[in-house]
Amino acid sequence: MKLKELIQPLLFVNVTGDVETEVTGIHNDSRVVEAGNVFVCTKGANMDGHDYIPQAIERGATVIVVEQEVEQVEGIVYVHVPSTVRAASLMVDRFYSSPTSKLKLIGVTGTNGKTTTTNLIEHLLTFHQHATGVIGTIEIRYPGFQEEAKLTTPVCYDLQRYFHNMVEADVEYGVMEVSSHALHLGRVHGCQFKTAVFTNLTQDHLDYHKTMDAYGQAKSLLFSQLGNDYAQPKYAVLNADDPWSEAYAGVTSAQLITYGLSEQALVRATDINITASGTSFSLQTPIGTTTIQTSLIGKFNVYNLLAAISAVLPEGLTLEQVKAAIEGVKGVAGRFETVQQGQPFAVVVDYAHTPDSLENVLNTARQLEPRKLICVVGCGGDRDRTKRPIMADIAIQLADYVYFTSDNPRTEDPAAILEDMTGHLSAEHYTSIVDRKAAIEQAIAGAGEGDIIVIAGKGHENYQIIGTEKTHFDDKEVARDKLIELGYNASS
Numbered sequence: 428m429k430l431k432e433l434i435q436p437l438l439f440v441n442v443t444g445d446v447e448t449e450v451t452g453i454h455n456d457s458r459v460v461e462a463g464n465v466f467v468c469t470k471g472a473n474m475d476g477h478d479y480i481p482q483a484i485e486r487g488a489t490v491i492v493v494e495q496e497v498e499q500v501e502g503i504v505y506v507h508v509p510s511t512v513r514a515a516s517l518m519v520d521r522f523y524s525s526p527t528s529k530l531k532l533i534g535v536t537g538t539n540g541k542t543t544t545t546n547l548i549e550h551l552l553t554f555h556q557h558a559t560g561v562i563g564t565i566e567i568r569y570p571g572f573q574e575e576a577k578l579t580t581p582v583c584y585d586l587q588r589y590f591h592n593m594v595e596a597d598v599e600y601g602v603m604e605v606s607s608h609a610l611h612l613g614r615v616h617g618c619q620f621k622t623a624v625f626t627n628l629t630q631d632h633l634d635y636h637k638t639m640d641a642y643g644q645a646k647s648l649l650f651s652q653l654g655n656d657y658a659q660p661k662y663a664v665l666n667a668d669d670p671w672s673e674a675y676a677g678v679t680s681a682q683l684i685t686y687g688l689s690e691q692a693l694v695r696a697t698d699i700n701i702t703a704s705g706t707s708f709s710l711q712t713p714i715g716t717t718t719i720q721t722s723l724i725g726k727f728n729v730y731n732l733l734a735a736i737s738a739v740l741p742e743g744l745t746l747e748q749v750k751a752a753i754e755g756v757k758g759v760a761g762r763f764e765t766v767q768q769g770q771p772f773a774v775v776v777d778y779a780h781t782p783d784s785l786e787n788v789l790n791t792a793r794q795l796e797p798r799k800l801i802c803v804v805g806c807g808g809d810r811d812r813t814k815r816p817i818m819a820d821i822a823i824q825l826a827d828y829v830y831f832t833s834d835n836p837r838t839e840d841p842a843a844i845l846e847d848m849t850g851h852l853s854a855e856h857y858t859s860i861v862d863r864k865a866a867i868e869q870a871i872a873g874a875g876e877g878d879i880i881v882i883a884g885k886g887h888e889n890y891q892i893i894g895t896e897k898t899h900f901d902d903k904e905v906a907r908d909k910l911i912e913l914g915y916n917a918s919s
């Protein structure tokens with residue numbers, strides 16, 4: 428593609444050099460730039476891309492997009508724009524030929540439940556032969572492709588490339604998690620959503636957004652970005668039981684589909700029954716009523732199911748099709764996932780790393796009536812500090828015994844994170860062990876018949892970040908190894 432085509436949608440653009448230059452790619456990270464690429468200089472939290480122009484040129488960048496005056500090198504084309512972040516979303520979209528206009532794109536936002544809900548939507552659509560791609564916390568996948576995710580919502584350069592490749596692979600639906608960071612940083616500016624889904628909003632990420640209000644506002648961007656188009660209707664799927672939904676309904680002209688347990692919801696669950704082997708409920712919708720039976724456990728998963736069902740109703744799926752698809756749902760890696768080696772107690776690995784999710788997962792485990800409920804939990808470093816004592820209080824209140832331990836300490840002192848969590852506690856039914864492996868092992872060694880151990884915080888993660896080092900670590904693996912060491916054998 429020629430540079431002039433790439434910058435065609437931009438306003439107030441000033442080019443020094445040849446607009447006929449052929450461009451081979453576009454990125455904002457000098458470390459991944461290749462010959463003939465456009466390098467876009469964006470300012471980040473720690474660094475400024477304008478400082479990396481020499482490295483980008485060294486790696487072969489031929490076009491540099493800037494928002495400030497920079498020293499110019501001969502033979503290089505410079506594109507000056509008012510905002511590189513805003514320009515980038517338009518250029519990247521154009522470079523990949525507006526892939527999201529060729530996909531039916533469903534975005535899911537909310538503090539908890541995004542991964543679960545996107546996976547459920549994917550399952551509902553693929554079960555009925557619609558080729559579907561998913562982008563989220565665990566991985567990026569579509570028929571014939573799978574890659575581990577680096578971020579929940581990739582930066583626009585990667586995101587639009589994935590969408591482009593999905594279109595090339597004849598994918599019909601794109602289902603993605605849209606984090607508040609991504610919305611705030613404009614990572615999805617170039618995306619044309621058909622449907623936007625809101626799960627819930629509770630405390631997290633205050634390190635980044637500072638206040639709950641700012642956090643809630645960031646999520647509203649998905650709904651204000653949705654707009655409406657009578658030729659191609661748009662849908663906002665909102666949780667009727669979350670107070671933030673009213674604000675989101677107010678900023679979109681898309682058609683509303685509300686879901687929840689309360690009477691005003693259009694898509695509603697009643698007669699919920701939760702057991703250790705699954706959950707059932709009566710599903711009431713504007714197109715009829717049916718009974719849903721699922722292996723997923725917990726009231727929060729009823730919400731996730733309602734959100735996913737609401738998102739596919741505009742796609743023409745009947746309730747019979749929805750019901751049939753949900754019966755085959757297996758659950759999502761690291762979300763209430765059990766480790767079973769034949770031991771007489773349950774070991775549950777769950778990605779709960781926020782106050783609300785921890786409360787939900789412990790309440791769900793309690794509903795299964797364990798003899799004792801044991802919790803292993805920590806909080807991530809370099810993330811929202813204010814949630815630490817709150818999560819500790821929840822664990823202390825809801826579990827019979829708690830092992831406080833490290834999550835991903837990152838560059839913080841693990842012992843100091845534990846102190847943030849437990850410093851104010853007066854209860855005695857807990858212990859703090861910095862080493863997560865030792866904490867999991869002790870919890871398992873101390874468990875008795877009928878107990879449930881919930882190992883919270885890391886779910887599917889197969890690593891631990893201590894300092895800046897990322898090493899292999901897997902809660903399920905550690906738990907399984909300990910069970911084997913204790914003599915449990917799955918086949919016996």
Ligand SMILES: CC(=O)N[C@H]1[C@@H](OP(=O)(O)OP(=O)(O)OC[C@H]2O[C@@H](n3ccc(=O)[nH]c3=O)[C@H](O)[C@@H]2O)O[C@H](CO)[C@@H](O)[C@@H]1O[C@H](C)C(=O)N[C@@H](C)C(=O)N[C@H](CCC(=O)O)C(=O)O
Pocket residue numbers: 455456457458468469470471472473474475476477479577578579580581582606607608609612
């Ligand atoms: C706050 C945030 O989202 N930061 C992301 C952002 O980093 P940044 O803009 O601060 O980048 P920076 O390091 O200051 O660098 C500035 C610029 O210089 C460039 N640079 C830098 C160094 C270099 O050698 N060459 C170079 O060109 C960078 O590419 C960048 O364009 O852009 C980087 C890639 O371009 C991301 O890796 C980085 O994510 C960090 C690692 C991160 O952890 N983000 C988390 C908080 C995040 O986004 N999480 C959300 C939410 C998850 C949830 O809901 O739970 C997610 O969507 O994953």
Ligand SMILES: Nc1ncnc2c1ncn2[C@@H]1O[C@H](COP(=O)(O)OP(=O)(O)OP(=O)(O)O)[C@@H](O)[C@H]1O
Pocket residue numbers: 537538539540541542543544564579604626627727728730731761762763777778779780783784785787788886
């Ligand atoms: N609808 C929900 N409401 C509250 N808690 C939930 C809900 N769904 C899942 N959870 C809890 O939150 C944890 C994370 O769920 P999930 O991975 O689906 O959320 P997420 O929004 O994708 O999280 P992240 O922002 O980290 O990507 C689960 O392990 C479970 O404990």
Ligand SMILES: N[C@H](CCC[C@H](N)C(=O)O)C(=O)O
Pocket residue numbers: 579780806807808810834835884885888
């Ligand atoms: N996407 C979330 C994941 C947190 C997972 C938890 N294990 C932690 O490391 O805090 C974040 O980056 O805040």
Ligand SMILES: [Mg+2]
Pocket residue numbers: 541542543563564565579604
């Ligand atoms: Mg997720």
